[in-house]
Amino acid sequence: MPATASERARPTRRPLRVRRPGQVRRPRSPFCRIRWTARLRLTLLYGALFLLSGAALLAITYFLVASGGKPRVFLLGSGMEGGPPLDSEAIRHAMRRDADRQRQATLDQLLVQSGVALALMSAVSVVLGWLTAGRVLRPVRTMTEKARRISERNLHERLAVTGPADELKDLGDTFDSLLARLDSAFDAQKRFVANASHELRTPLTLQRALIEVALSNPTADARSLRTVCERVLAAGEQQERLIEALLTLARSQRGLERRRPTDLAPVVADALRAAPPDGVRIERSLAPAWTPGEPRLVERLVTNLVDNALRHNDGGADAWVRVSTGTEGGRPVLRVINSGPVIPADRVETLFQPFQRYASRAGGPDGLGLGLSIVAAVATAHGAELTAVPGPEGGLDIAVAFRALPRTRVPTPGPAPSRSASRRPPAP
Incomplete structure (x- = not known):
């Protein structure tokens, strides 16, 4: 199989066949040589x-x-005059x-x-x-020749089929839209690889610089070396968090292998208990919201949303975060609203792309830039609908509408489960 569409298919080597003694070779039919x-x-x-x-x-x-x-036969007369009569x-x-x-x-x-x-x-x-x-079939040959020339290096080219609006033109337009999606996916992948390489290289460069400075100092004592080791350890922890986030993002984009009934309410409650409020007023309204999904990925989605709402806030006595779960229109919905700086509407969509940061409470970019991209990937893997709009007073208003469980599989309400019990939902 060729590596790209522009390369021709290489001829495959046929396996060696050993003819048995006395075996007669059958002649190939001429119809086998015809290219149908x-x-x-x-x-x-x-x-x-x-x-x-x-x-x-x-x-x-x-x-x-x-x-x-x-045909009908009619006989007129009875013969010649004076002659013998005829046998009619x-x-x-x-x-x-x-x-x-x-x-x-x-x-x-x-x-x-x-x-x-x-x-x-x-x-x-x-x-x-x-x-x-x-x-x-002439347009098909034209599309085939153009498609053979298109590879990952010239995905910007299109078939551009002309002619009446028939099935062949629809096929060409569909292929062009596919190429457009592939082109954007390749560009996004290139940007992601470049950003990931930069983010992974930054802690390594910092560690190397700290170690080289410490080794080049002949008067370094145990205290300064300990300080350098602590900074190197902190850089390693940041790199470890980045790698874990990248693995979570890749796992979410791969899709779900199995789904289990998961209640969003206890998952959100555990995330709020584990998150440090740091002076931010948290308002919660948690109602049962069961959805089929992967509990660990749902937990990561909730944790990232809560952490993003707490981190990117304006601080002060009026800082607040509202978290709610429930059912809207028959679908379980998780909603997180926070106060914070005013975000332009055209900037909201870019925040869900990898390595896109916004100003945090510290006044500058913070975090790894993967939190909301992991949220988007997990939502896509669960078939959930993710909407995000700027808040009326700043911050973001993010809602995730998951798929609903069938009525026959909705568990009966019971006492609020603990953190360990929330990961093991009751059997349907």
Whole structure:
């Protein structure tokens, strides 16, 4: 299989076959060497249909002519004057036999001539079918040639099929939209790899610089070396968190292997208990909201949303975060609203892309820039609908509408589970 669409397929080596003693090699059929292209198949189909319809028309015509009735014979007079009387019945019988013979000869001639005409017109229909099929399939050949030239290096090119709005143009437009999505996906992947490389290299560069400075200082004591080790350890912890976040993002984008009934309310309660409020007023309204999903990924989604709402806040006595779970329109919904700096509406969508940061309470970019991108990936893996709009007083208003469980699988309400019990929802 070629690596790219522009490369030609390499011929595959056939496995070596050992012929047994006395085994006779069968000759290959000439039909196996024919390349059954769409044009050839359409031509044969046109010819076969014309032949069948012509044969049916010939049979119907022959049947109608043959069943038209036998000719009638009339005998006028009784013979020559003064001669012997004629046997009228014998004469009528002879004349009827001659008429039947002539009629059968006419039918045979009609059948032969019609068969010859049908054979000639069948040959003409095959030629016309070959030409028509070639003209109809010409856009397909054009699309094939253009598609062969497109690879990952020129995904910006398009087929740009022209002509009437038929099925072939729809196919070309669909392929162009696919190329556009692939082009954007390749660009996003390149940006992600570049950003990930930069983010992974920054702690390594910092660690190397700290160690080189410490080693180049001849008067370094145990206290300064301990300080350097602590800074190197902190940089390593940051790198570890980044790698864990990247693995979570990759796992979310891969999709879910299995789903279990999960209640959003206890997961949110555990996340709020584990998150340090740090002077932010947290308002909660947690109602049961069961959804089929992967509990660990749902927990990471909730943790990232809560951490993002607490981190990117304006601080002070009026800082607040509202978290609610429940059912809206038959779907379980998680909603997180926070106060904070005013975010432009055109900037909200970019915050869900990897390594996109916004100002935190410290006044500058903070975090790894992967929190909301992991939220978007987990929501996509669960088939959830994610909406985010700027808050009326700043911050973000984020809502995640998950899929609902079937009514037969909704667990009965019970006492509020603990943190360990929330990860093991009751059996449906």
